[in-house]
Amino acid sequence: MPRLSTEQVKALAPDPASLNAGTKLTDIRYWSNLGSDQMALWGECQGSGREPYKVCVDLADNATRCTCPSRKFPCKHALGLMLVAAGSPARLPEAPPPAWTAEWIGKRSERRQTELRPAEPVDVSPIQPERKKETERRASKRIKLAETGIEALEQWLKDFARLGLAAAQSAPASFWADQAARMVDAQISGAARLITEMSLLPGSRQDWAEVLLLQLGRLYLLTQAFRKLDAFPFPEQQDILTLLGWNVNQKELLATTTGTQDDWLVMASRTTEDEKSGLRSQVNWLYARNSQRIAQILNFAYRLQPLDASFAPGLTLRGELVYFPGAYPLRAIFRDKQAVPGSFAVTGFITLNAFLAEYACALGRNPWLRQFPAVLQDVRPLYLEPQWLLRDEQNQAIPLEPRFARSWELLAVSGGQPVSVFGLWDGFYFSPWTVWAGERCTLL
Amino acid sequence: MSTLKALTQSAMLGAGGGFTPPASDLAPISGADPQALFLASAAVIGIGEIGGRIPVVLEIEDPACPAESSAYLPEAAVGQLKRMLAGEFESLLPEFLDLTASRGFLAPPELLPVLLGIGKADIRQKALQIVGRRGEWLARHNPAWGFAVSRLPQDAWEHGSFGERLAALGQQRADQPDEARGWVEDTWGQDSPEQRAAFIAALEPGLSMADETLLEICLDDRRKEVRQIARALLLRLEQSQLVLRSWERARRLVKKKFKLLGGDQIEVVLPAEVNTAGRRDGIGERQVQKTLGEKADLLVQIISLVPPQFWNREFGRPPGKILQAAMNSDWREALVLGWQMAAASARDSEWASALVALWAEREEIRKIMDQDGLTALVQLLKVESVEALVAQAVRPHITELDDRHKLVTLLTRYQQPWSPNLARMVIGSAQRQSLSAPNDLAYALYGFGRWVPPELAEEFREGWGEDLHVGWSAPINRFLGLLKFRQEIRQSVSSQ
Numbered sequence: 001m002p003r004l005s006t007e008q009v010k011a012l013a014p015d016p017a018s019l020n021a022g023t024k025l026t027d028i029r030y031w032s033n034l035g036s037d038q039m040a041l042w043g044e045c046q047g048s049g050r051e052p053y054k055v056c057v058d059l060a061d062n063a064t065r066c067t068c069p070s071r072k073f074p075c076k077h078a079l080g081l082m083l084v085a086a087g088s089p090a091r092l093p094e095a096p097p098p099a100w101t102a103e104w105i106g107k108r109s110e111r112r113q114t115e116l117r118p119a120e121p122v123d124v125s126p127i128q129p130e131r132k133k134e135t136e137r138r139a140s141k142r143i144k145l146a147e148t149g150i151e152a153l154e155q156w157l158k159d160f161a162r163l164g165l166a167a168a169q170s171a172p173a174s175f176w177a178d179q180a181a182r183m184v185d186a187q188i189s190g191a192a193r194l195i196t197e198m199s200l201l202p203g204s205r206q207d208w209a210e211v212l213l214l215q216l217g218r219l220y221l222l223t224q225a226f227r228k229l230d231a232f233p234f235p236e237q238q239d240i241l242t243l244l245g246w247n248v249n250q251k252e253l254l255a256t257t258t259g260t261q262d263d264w265l266v267m268a269s270r271t272t273e274d275e276k277s278g279l280r281s282q283v284n285w286l287y288a289r290n291s292q293r294i295a296q297i298l299n300f301a302y303r304l305q306p307l308d309a310s311f312a313p314g315l316t317l318r319g320e321l322v323y324f325p326g327a328y329p330l331r332a333i334f335r336d337k338q339a340v341p342g343s344f345a346v347t348g349f350i351t352l353n354a355f356l357a358e359y360a361c362a363l364g365r366n367p368w369l370r371q372f373p374a375v376l377q378d379v380r381p382l383y384l385e386p387q388w389l390l391r392d393e394q395n396q397a398i399p400l401e402p403r404f405a406r407s408w409e410l411l412a413v414s415g416g417q418p419v420s421v422f423g424l425w426d427g428f429y430f431s432p433w434t435v436w437a438g439e440r441c442t443l444l
Numbered sequence: 445m446s447t448l449k450a451l452t453q454s455a456m457l458g459a460g461g462g463f464t465p466p467a468s469d470l471a472p473i474s475g476a477d478p479q480a481l482f483l484a485s486a487a488v489i490g491i492g493e494i495g496g497r498i499p500v501v502l503e504i505e506d507p508a509c510p511a512e513s514s515a516y517l518p519e520a521a522v523g524q525l526k527r528m529l530a531g532e533f534e535s536l537l538p539e540f541l542d543l544t545a546s547r548g549f550l551a552p553p554e555l556l557p558v559l560l561g562i563g564k565a566d567i568r569q570k571a572l573q574i575v576g577r578r579g580e581w582l583a584r585h586n587p588a589w590g591f592a593v594s595r596l597p598q599d600a601w602e603h604g605s606f607g608e609r610l611a612a613l614g615q616q617r618a619d620q621p622d623e624a625r626g627w628v629e630d631t632w633g634q635d636s637p638e639q640r641a642a643f644i645a646a647l648e649p650g651l652s653m654a655d656e657t658l659l660e661i662c663l664d665d666r667r668k669e670v671r672q673i674a675r676a677l678l679l680r681l682e683q684s685q686l687v688l689r690s691w692e693r694a695r696r697l698v699k700k701k702f703k704l705l706g707g708d709q710i711e712v713v714l715p716a717e718v719n720t721a722g723r724r725d726g727i728g729e730r731q732v733q734k735t736l737g738e739k740a741d742l743l744v745q746i747i748s749l750v751p752p753q754f755w756n757r758e759f760g761r762p763p764g765k766i767l768q769a770a771m772n773s774d775w776r777e778a779l780v781l782g783w784q785m786a787a788a789s790a791r792d793s794e795w796a797s798a799l800v801a802l803w804a805e806r807e808e809i810r811k812i813m814d815q816d817g818l819t820a821l822v823q824l825l826k827v828e829s830v831e832a833l834v835a836q837a838v839r840p841h842i843t844e845l846d847d848r849h850k851l852v853t854l855l856t857r858y859q860q861p862w863s864p865n866l867a868r869m870v871i872g873s874a875q876r877q878s879l880s881a882p883n884d885l886a887y888a889l890y891g892f893g894r895w896v897p898p899e900l901a902e903e904f905r906e907g908w909g910e911d912l913h914v915g916w917s918a919p920i921n922r923f924l925g926l927l928k929f930r931q932e933i934r935q936s937v938s939s940q
Contacts, residue, residue: 006523024921029905158479209452214494217486224484352499360495367491382506383585389502394498404459408557412582415553416508427494442554 003089004062008312009082012062014072014304022079025085034084035095039109042101043092045077058108060338062309064204065104073304085166093241095378106179106401111335143188146226153179154209154223157216165209169265190245194219205402211428235311238325239366248324250333259322259335263289267375267422268433268443269311278303278394283423284311285433286321286332286374287346294373295332313434313443316340327365330373345363346374346420346436352396359425371424378418381410390430401429406444448493451486468820509581517574522938524929525551529558533929535894538570540933545573547937556582560589565607601627604630606639613646621650625658637667641866644673651677656684663724675726676789679751686725690749693722697743698779700759700769708761708769710779714739714843725749733781733812740778747782749824752795755783763798777812784813788820796824801833804850830858831866838873845873847884856888859895867896867904874920882915889919893926 011021025045032052034043039059044052045066053068064078085092097105118248121291154180160168176199183192198215225232226242232240242248253326264286271282282299301307310317319337323329349355359372379390382397388407391397400407413419413435423432432444476484481754517525521544528537553573559575560583562568572579583592600612601890617624628643635643644662647655655677662674663686678686693715701711716739718728727745736744752763759766763783770779780799787795800821803809813821815908837849845851855870862870870892873884896904905924912920 006463016559024925027921027924157483158477161455161479161482162458164456165452167458191504207449209456210448210490213452213455213486214448214490217483217488217490220480221487245682284630356497356499359497363491367487380505381504384502384504389500391502392499395502397498397502406557408582408586408615409554409587412553412556412578415578415581416506427497 004059004082004086005312006083008062008309009079009086011422012074012082012306012309013079014074014306018074018076018079020074022083025076028084028088028091030080031084031091033098034081034092035097036085036089036092037094037097040097040101040105041081041092042097043084043354045080047077047302052071053077054100056097056104057082057085058105060109063108063306068355072302072304094176109165123444126249145186146188149183149188149191149224150226152182152186153188153191154220157220157223160216161231165212168209168212169196171202173199175199188244190243191219191222192245194243195223214427221367235325235327235329236366239327239368242324243324243368246423253324253333254322254335257322257325259320259332260291260293262291262293262318263319263340263344264295264317264319264321264337265289265346266311266313266315267294267346269313270433271307275387280307282307282311286317287422288321288368289316289344289373292347294330294375295323296330296373297332297334310337310339314343314441316342316344328362328369343441346375346422348377348420350377350392351394352376352379352390352398353394355425356398359427363427373422375420375422376430377420380416380418381407381414383407383411390432393418398425399429401426401431403444404429404431406432409442409444410435413440415440448486448490451489453853455482455486509578510579512550512576514548514576516552517544518936521549521933522552522555524933524936525555527557527805533926536926536930536933537567539894539930541567541570541574543933544937545570545765549578549937550574551579553578556729558587560586560592569611570695606642607736609639610642610646613643614649617646617649621647621652622654622670625655628704629658637665637670640665641667641669641673644670648677651680653681653683656681661724668729671726671729674744675749679749679786679789680791681710682751685884686749687751689721690746691754693727694746694750695744695758698755700761707772708759708765710766710770712743712753712773712775712779714775718742723745730777732785733777733808736778736781740775744785747779748789749787750786751790752783752786752792753790759794762794764801767798767802771806777808780809781812784817784821787824788817791824793829796821797829799824800854800938802831804837804854810850814836818854819857822854823859825858827861827863827866831863831869834869838869840872840876844877845870846877852884852888856891862892862895862897864897864900867892867900871896871900871904873905874916875909878912878916879909879922882913882919886916886919889923890926893923896927898927898930898934901927 009022010019013022032044032046036042040056041059042054042056045055046052047068051067053066055064055068057064057065057078062082064074064082066075066077066078068075070076088410096102120419176195180192180195180199183189183195194215198212198219201212201215205211222240222243225236226244229237238248265288267285267287269282269284271280273280280301280303281416282301284297284299286295286297287293288295297311299308299311316339317334317337318340320335321332321337322335324331324333349358355374355376358374362369362372376390376392378393381400382389382391387402388400388404388410389397410419410421410432414437417437420436421430421432422434423430425431435442435444458877506661514520525540525544528540537803551571556575556579559571560568560579562571575582575592580592580594583589587766590605591611595604597612597615600608601616604612613624613627616627625647628640628647632640640662644659647658659674659678662670663672663678665671675686678684681687697713697715701709704908726749728742729745732741732744732748754763754930755766759769761769767780767783770776773779780802783795786792787799798828799813800818803813803818803821833854834845834851837843837851838845843849845855847853874889877883877885901924904927908920
């Protein structure tokens with residue numbers, strides 16, 4: 001049975017109450033007919049009803065099924081079963097699955113096969129020309145709408161420049177919110193997001209005005225780039241459109257692009273939840289054993305929908321990864337993946353000079369790049385009140401993000417010895433996500 | 445060459461018509477209006493600047509931490525520690541820290557800042573046992589963690605913060621008790637009353653007649669706390685002048701009267717006015733119990749300063765018998781209250797046991813002894829005494845622990861390890877009652893989970909009825925969960 005970790009299971013819980021209820025169900029008294037194989041876990045849980053609930057877990061993606069009427073997903077019984085598997089795997093002996101498990105797992109893996117197969121030639125079905133026309137009509141309509149939005153944005157930026165940066169500090173919330181709303185109306189939600197981010201800058205840090213000016217400049221650059229969209233090569237076009245809010249069609253991407261086959265180490269994974277919308281976003285950073293490239297995988301889920309639980313830091317995923325088009329590609333999706341045992345050591349920049357030189361290259365290709373991911377090798381944290389720094393073996397140093405809250409943990413893990421750190425550089429500060437001291441990996 | 449900073453400064457109050465960016469920066473852009481030029485400059489200069497960053501050079505020595513000679517906690521124990529630090533089973537943290545420290549384990553590096561940052565000083569002190577050399581190395585980098593940096597006790601005493609001085613004093617008292625007392629005497633004049641009170645209390649371990657002179661001086665201290673602590677400590681020195689003075693006062697007021705029929709009686713003479721010496725010893729300093737008369741209240745205070753075993757000798761009776769005799773007296777309330785205070789100060793477990801039994805037996809005694817007083821006595825009980833109390837009260841299926849005997853209240857205050865025997869009696873009673881509506885015992889179960897021997901976790905999972913009353917199942921599960929967690933802690937630190 002592939003090993004589940006308690007942390008992984010906790011991440012799957014739809015809410016703390018479910019997790020709590022699931023934890024209570026780890027008491028072995030509730031369970032009978034527990035078992036597992038390479039594909040699944042199963043068991044019967046005595047609930048309040050007469051008949052025990054039949055629970056099983058598909059280990060390929062940790063999807064769960066239970067005969068209980070709960071609408072939570074996964075339900076407490078499924079969480080309980082996974083927690084038992086994580087805590088005392090010996091309770092689930094290897095066995096052939098009961099019929100109800102085998103049937104469900106079979107159906108799911110069949111479905112997965114069809115989903116993963118590159119898009120079949122459905123695209124050339126008879127109705128295709130009409131549909132294509134319709135798609136094109138819609139696309140050009142959206143471009144037109146965006147053009148009016150971009151025009152308004154350009155004017156807003158110029159007004160802003162005329163008004164002066166100091167005005168940003170005293171501007172009412174509506175100054176930003178109204179403009180962001182106009183961008184949403186013009187279906188360029190990416191621009192809206194950039195404006196909302198800007199609105200948080202005044203007063204947030206000492207050099208806020210400089211950062212705000214940089215962002216204003218970048219946004220202006222984006223308006224100019226959009227106006228000359230056709231003049232750019234395809235990857236740059238994609239950068240511009242993605243930044244403005246166009247989504248990449250992932251099915252089409254998989255159908256048209258060949259990916260990179262490699263072993264991908266999950267270096268870090270963080271999930272945040274937007275309380276208002278209930279949207280949960282999972283950011284995962286991967287590192288390739290052979291190509292040594294870094295990839296970002298984003299997953300989203302609303303409220304109780306489960307997120308892909310296979311991105312457990314430290315886990316190695318073998319499979320074909322397809323990068324989204326762009327001048328400096330980072331985001332990617334898997335065409336197929338499977339967890340393989342073992343971890344491996346990451347390598348990265350040995351000097352901070354080399355790291356910053358590579359950042360300059362990346363920025364040259366994509367001037368809007370906000371976060372530059374990198375592994376810094378053999379660096380040591382250092383505290384020069386009030387600033388934390390990372391320095392390399394040549395005593396060159398870069399500053400850590402002042403809002404980074406776990407600097408003391410980083411220092412404790414290093415113990416004054418060189419460590420490897422994965423994190424993101426925004427041109428000003430480095431935000432550490434993961435640190436390796438020898439074999440030991442710690443998430444920050 | 446312009447910089448983002450310079451450009452920002454020029455733009456704070458608006459990039460007006462006069463703005464002309466340096467030509468070198470913006471060769472490709474021309475013919476645009478001033479705002480457009482300005483925004484384009486911001487992009488070019490800004491991106492150029494962040495892309496052109498170079499590291500700063502730092503020549504600062506920061507020696508690495510010395511290697512550890514002990515092993516780190518096993519993974520399972522680390523997981524448990526994280527859960528407790530996050531608030532789950534938080535009450536088990538002291539037990540966990542002592543247990544892991546006794547096995548010589550160290551906390552993993554990433555948990556050191558959380559451990560050093562624990563707010564409660566007593567728990568933090570326990571945590572220091574497992575931070576290792578790395579913890580001390582780390583603490584040197586943060587002035588707020590000075591307490592974790594080891595230095596000579598003398599140095600800490602002379603230059604440290606209050607907490608550091610107290611810790612150093614405790615250490616010194618263990619090694620060289622007389623020197624430790626000397627330290628307190630040396631700085632007596634400069635220390636604040638609160639500090640003096642704490643330092644005097646720190647002399648409790650290793651208390652001896654050599655401390656009497658200092659404690660006697662404390663009786664004249666301006667601060668009440670200092671006087672109270674000094675009196676409590678002197679009470680534990682049977683040969684002390686305070687004890688002798690108190691005994692002289694008390695023996696004249698409380699006497700045993702022998703009767704041929706109807707058992708022993710205690711004869712009480714109420715004290716007259718308090719003389720100067722009495723006032724110095726704290727008698728009449730405050731009112732102990734409002735419901736008692738003024739003179740009876742003085743009697744309480746006089747008795748409270750006599751080590752209670754003096755009465756065993758005087759009357760030739762064990763505490764239980766003396767208390768029975770006292771019950772016939774009109775002044776029984778004052779007597780009991782005085783003995784209760786004396787037993788608590790003198791840490792007399794025999795008297796504590798007799799007083800607690802009386803408390804469980806008699807409603808009127810429960811009205812006299814306040815909760816704090818009871819707690820102080822219960823903590824002194826030997827586990828056999830508690831077993832005896834429970835064994836006496838419980839008759840399976842006839843009388844169970846349901847707090848008509850107030851034993852549940854008592855057990856919740858018995859916060860030290862239980863014997864398997866005591867645990868089996870209490871849990872057995874809970875199991876027999878768990879089919880009917882929950883009572884005080886059900887609500888107290890979780891608290892018992894901290895003190896029941898964890899090796900009984902498996903045993904206590906069985907024996908609950910098939911049809912548990914719904915009100916019992918949650919407390920039982922919480923109790924079993926706590927017990928299981930304690931058992932898991934033991935397993936995870938002993939598996940290697």
